[in-house]
Amino acid sequence: MKPAATAHPHNPWLAHTVRIVNIASAAPGVFMCDLVFEDPAAAGEYSYLPGQFNMLYLPGLGEIAISISGDPDARACVAHTIREAGNVTRALSQLPVGASIGLRGPFGSHWPVEQCRGRDIVLVAGGIGLAPLRPVVCHLLTHRDEFGDLTLIIGAREPAGLLYPSEYEAWRAHGIDVQVTVDRADCSWSGKIGMVTNVLDRIPLRDAGQPVLMTCGPEVMMWYTVQLALGRGMRPESLFVSLERNMNCAIGLCGHCQFGPEFLCKDGPIFRYDRVASILKVDDL
Amino acid sequence: MQSPLFLARVQLDHLIRTLAEDGYQVVGPTVDQEAIVYDEISSAADLPVGWTDIQEPGKYRLQRRDDEAYFGYVVGPHSWKKYLFPPVTLVASADRTAAGWQLSTPETEPPRYAFLGVRACELAAIRIQDRVFLEGPFIDPTYQRRRAAAFVVAVNCTQAAATCFCTSMNTGPRCTAEFDLALTEIADGFLLEVGSNAGQGIAARLGTQRATAEQLEQGCAARQQAVDQIRKQMDTTGIRDLLMNNLRDPQWEEVAKRCLSCTNCTLVCPTCFCSSVAEVPDMTGDHVDRERRWDSCFNIDFSYMNGSPARNSIQSRYRQWMTHKLATWQDQFGSSGCVGCGRCITWCPVGIDLTEEVAAMRKSVETMANSSTVVSPGQEERES
Amino acid sequence: MTDTVRKRPRLAVFKFASCDGCQLSLLDCEDELLAVADAVQIAYFPEASSRMEPGPYDVTLVEGSITTPHDAHRIQEVRRISRTIVTIGACATAGGIQSLKNWANHEDYLRCVYARPEFISTLATSTPIADHIKVDFELRGCPVNRHQLLEVLGALVNGRRPRLPSHSVCLDCKRKGTVCVEVAQGIPCLGPVTHSGCGAICPSYDRGCYGCFGPAAQCNCESLTNQYLDSGTNIETLLPLLRNFNAAAPEFREASNRLEETAQERGNKR
Numbered sequence: 001m002k003p004a005a006t007a008h009p010h011n012p013w014l015a016h017t018v019r020i021v022n023i024a025s026a027a028p029g030v031f032m033c034d035l036v037f038e039d040p041a042a043a044g045e046y047s048y049l050p051g052q053f054n055m056l057y058l059p060g061l062g063e064i065a066i067s068i069s070g071d072p073d074a075r076a077c078v079a080h081t082i083r084e085a086g087n088v089t090r091a092l093s094q095l096p097v098g099a100s101i102g103l104r105g106p107f108g109s110h111w112p113v114e115q116c117r118g119r120d121i122v123l124v125a126g127g128i129g130l131a132p133l134r135p136v137v138c139h140l141l142t143h144r145d146e147f148g149d150l151t152l153i154i155g156a157r158e159p160a161g162l163l164y165p166s167e168y169e170a171w172r173a174h175g176i177d178v179q180v181t182v183d184r185a186d187c188s189w190s191g192k193i194g195m196v197t198n199v200l201d202r203i204p205l206r207d208a209g210q211p212v213l214m215t216c217g218p219e220v221m222m223w224y225t226v227q228l229a230l231g232r233g234m235r236p237e238s239l240f241v242s243l244e245r246n247m248n249c250a251i252g253l254c255g256h257c258q259f260g261p262e263f264l265c266k267d268g269p270i271f272r273y274d275r276v277a278s279i280l281k282v283d284d285l
Numbered sequence: 286m287q288s289p290l291f292l293a294r295v296q297l298d299h300l301i302r303t304l305a306e307d308g309y310q311v312v313g314p315t316v317d318q319e320a321i322v323y324d325e326i327s328s329a330a331d332l333p334v335g336w337t338d339i340q341e342p343g344k345y346r347l348q349r350r351d352d353e354a355y356f357g358y359v360v361g362p363h364s365w366k367k368y369l370f371p372p373v374t375l376v377a378s379a380d381r382t383a384a385g386w387q388l389s390t391p392e393t394e395p396p397r398y399a400f401l402g403v404r405a406c407e408l409a410a411i412r413i414q415d416r417v418f419l420e421g422p423f424i425d426p427t428y429q430r431r432r433a434a435a436f437v438v439a440v441n442c443t444q445a446a447a448t449c450f451c452t453s454m455n456t457g458p459r460c461t462a463e464f465d466l467a468l469t470e471i472a473d474g475f476l477l478e479v480g481s482n483a484g485q486g487i488a489a490r491l492g493t494q495r496a497t498a499e500q501l502e503q504g505c506a507a508r509q510q511a512v513d514q515i516r517k518q519m520d521t522t523g524i525r526d527l528l529m530n531n532l533r534d535p536q537w538e539e540v541a542k543r544c545l546s547c548t549n550c551t552l553v554c555p556t557c558f559c560s561s562v563a564e565v566p567d568m569t570g571d572h573v574d575r576e577r578r579w580d581s582c583f584n585i586d587f588s589y590m591n592g593s594p595a596r597n598s599i600q601s602r603y604r605q606w607m608t609h610k611l612a613t614w615q616d617q618f619g620s621s622g623c624v625g626c627g628r629c630i631t632w633c634p635v636g637i638d639l640t641e642e643v644a645a646m647r648k649s650v651e652t653m654a655n656s657s658t659v660v661s662p663g664q665e666e667r668e669s
Numbered sequence: 670m671t672d673t674v675r676k677r678p679r680l681a682v683f684k685f686a687s688c689d690g691c692q693l694s695l696l697d698c699e700d701e702l703l704a705v706a707d708a709v710q711i712a713y714f715p716e717a718s719s720r721m722e723p724g725p726y727d728v729t730l731v732e733g734s735i736t737t738p739h740d741a742h743r744i745q746e747v748r749r750i751s752r753t754i755v756t757i758g759a760c761a762t763a764g765g766i767q768s769l770k771n772w773a774n775h776e777d778y779l780r781c782v783y784a785r786p787e788f789i790s791t792l793a794t795s796t797p798i799a800d801h802i803k804v805d806f807e808l809r810g811c812p813v814n815r816h817q818l819l820e821v822l823g824a825l826v827n828g829r830r831p832r833l834p835s836h837s838v839c840l841d842c843k844r845k846g847t848v849c850v851e852v853a854q855g856i857p858c859l860g861p862v863t864h865s866g867c868g869a870i871c872p873s874y875d876r877g878c879y880g881c882f883g884p885a886a887q888c889n890c891e892s893l894t895n896q897y898l899d900s901g902t903n904i905e906t907l908l909p910l911l912r913n914f915n916a917a918a919p920e921f922r923e924a925s926n927r928l929e930e931t932a933q934e935r936g937n938k939r
Binding site: 008011012013014015016017019038057059060061062063085099100101102244245246248249251252253254255256258260261263266278279282283284285 | 376377379381384385386387388389390417418421422423424425426529532533558559560561562564566570573575577580582587588589590591592595596597598600601604605608609612613616617
Binding site: 317318319320322343344345346347361362363367372373542543544545546547548549552553568578579580581583584585586598599631632633634635636 | 840843900
């Protein structure tokens with residue numbers, strides 16, 4: 001018996017106690033939740049890469065996988081943006097500041113930010129899909145000079161569903177071309193109406209073979225985004241998608257999150273498109 | 286490996302006692318619930334002396350042998366995974382305190398099991414679960430502790446069931462490695478092979494003799510009998526691509542007409558490792574245990590996500606099981622997930638035969654390829 | 670906690686055509702009953718208390734099926750005064766054992782059983798509550814499992830979705846180490862098509878599953894019954910197995926009707 005040399009040294013089932021330091025509504029049915037570690041040693045050891053996720057644990061109710069939506073360089077707290085979907089998220093949304101919960105993480109693959117230095121980057125986010133891309137945005141802002149043209153396309157069903165709208169101006173000021181579009185809106189909305197692909201279709205690409213595209217949102221949105229990008233001449237190996245399945249253990253041992261040959265918890269959730277292209281459109285896989 | 290020893294029939298009890306003296310809880314085959322199951326044993330008398338099993342798809346029956354063999358059966362409804370990866374395990378606990386939740390993981394001493402009667406296909410299955418639980422980026426502590434503490438007495442098969450196909454999967458019937466001791470049952474006793482230092486330590490205390498040429502000959506013949514009796518075969522040629530390139534084949538629909546999605550095949554399978562963690566609060570809710578329980582990809586709840594199951598049909602669940610076992614397991618863990626033990630065939634209530642399903646898939650794919658009206662999956666994708 | 674701090678949901682328990690066994694499951698909760706009594710205000714529960722407060726109720730448990738015109742009317746009234754309705758047990762969720770009359774002439778039954786059948790006003794069928802009103806949650810079983818009942822009540826009180834597995838009984842047998850009675854002994858067992866909930870009791874006593882918790886999600890009764898017929902089980906054995914506490918559950922009903930057709934075809938051939 002030979003445990004893999006790279007194996008994680010701690011008991012992977014052990015959660016850390018964390019405390020809610022900030023909890024606030026972000027959009028209808030979506031809330032933000034910032035957590036700090038009770039144990040300073042655990043806080044010191046903890047670091048994550050953009051796109052990774054944590055398992056948040058409410059004893060008695062269960063655990064859920066939530067992507068980290070904060071700035072990876074800001075170490076004071078760990079930020080999450082959470083959609084109320086089931087028992088755990090609903091109960092979490094009702095907890096007060098100061099409540100303690102459990103956290104295991106970070107887990108999973110990350111967006112290829114390091115490999116993108118010097119390149120143009122296009123980010124395409126749909127709805128809650130902006131949450132796991134926000135750490136990328138934060139990183140790009142901090143290291144703006146190291147990247148080429150940066151475009152962020154944000155889509156939502158309606159204006160109220162847009163995440164972090166108060167930050168868009170700052171992002172623009174730091175040199176990110178933020179383009180926002182909604183599926184439907186009333187007359188108070190002066191922005192774009194339509195799908196993210198409509199916007200993606202029109203953005204200028206200096207050299208289609210060069211930029212990296214990262215997308216997160218509903219699977220069907222990502223599918224059309226990727227097809228359009230390919231159509232515009234972007235290379236399959238430069239496209240990255242974030243997939244979702246139910247995660248139970250987050251450590252590749254329970255089998256729940258399998259998607260073809262992939263365990264979404266440890267091989268994903270972020271994949272280079274060409275790795276998953278052949279299984280993306282298979283029904284009920 | 287040194288030359289085999291001979292352990293007299295009456296000395297088998299001595300082996301069990303010696304293991305017990307060394308602090309092992311000996312588990313082995315025993316007759317219970319009209320089957321040969323694995324359970325704690327205290328003497329050779331607990332073994333299924335003079336019993337055998339008759340197996341076919343969807344059917345298992347105990348039958349009297351005309352001799353008093355200890356290991357004259359094949360494999361039953363249980364597998365050793367119930368000891369290494371128990372059906373229910375405590376993985377973590379939470380206690381409410383004034384300072385918030387106190388979270389912990391159990392640090393209990395693992396039971397030290399001596400497995401008596403592990404067949405070659407089962408050794409291969411344990412090896413496969415080692416890769417899952419010990420050799421990935423995360424190690425499962427429960428499995429690790431139990432596995433490290435276990436002593437393995439393998440037994441070479443001297444007969445095969447109609448559902449056995451280990452020779453197709455290259456996992457048996459001969460036990461070649463990964464054991465501490467291995468037995469081959471012959472007329473008056475057992476040939477005993479030593480596979481480890483721990484095994485040597487036990488063997489030295491058993492009063493064995495060097496096996497005679499005649500005894501070795503008997504052992505060879507007995508093991509050859511098992512090889513000769515294996516009738517079932519699975520053609521594994523290109524099986525990964527056969528399954529993964531034909532995820533939309535109509536054959537999946539055919540098997541779904543018979544499949545009950547009842548989970549039996551996955552739970553008798555010695556390599557299947559799917560589980561779910563359940564919250565088990567006490568009356569006050571101040572203490573919560575997190576229990577990992579065996580689960581199955583055939584359970585409709587298993588893929589539940591965003592309000593509905595991702596695999597919302599029997600067809601899609603059967604496809605998940607078969608493609609995982611025989612195809613994507615190779616991508617994930619570098620080997621097939623199937624060891625050819627035949628349990629999924631015997632214990633399927635409607636007798637679905639994995640080997641026949643592979644053959645049916647080959648046939649269906651060929652038929653589709655020969656039919657000019659059919660669009661290949663690749664084409665579909667480009668057109669959509 | 671007192672009512673002034675937290676408003677406790679008002680609970681009602683109504684009985685329709687049934688044996689009271691499911692209501693007894695609630696009373697049988699012993700240790701947990703005090704916690705239940707603390708979490709809810711028991712406003713109407715004739716089986717447990719003579720104090721009967723009028724509606725409306727926050728949570729209403731309904732036991733039993735609809736077998737009389739009077740009950741068909743009464744259930745509408747129960748719906749009117751209840752915010753959330755949970756039906757409990759095989760009678761309320763599938764029609765119960767009394768739905769066997771759906772396959773018979775109930776007038777004949779009346780004449781057999783009652784000396785003065787003209788005094789009896791009854792419907793020709795026994796039907797589940799959900800055939801008559803909108804039901805918010807169905808809890809299966811004959812009788813219901815008290816742990817599941819507590820889970821449902823706890824979930825409703827705390828505004829969450831109840832966590833109840835919908836897999837087959839087989840998964841429970843395997844976790845317990847129970848050897849399959851069908852494969853090893855040839856005993857016809859409904860376990861592979863039956864909803865989990867009982868803890869797989871019968872197979873651990875060498876009996877086949879009777880299907881007390883009704884059909885499992887997406888169960889394949891046709892395949893299972895075909896297998897039993899092919900392996901020599903006769904229709905006379907299989908039919909009562911399916912026409913039992915959950916006889917009128919759609920999946921079991923179709924399966925038993927199909928068996929009857931098969932029997933008729935075979936009879937005709939002879």
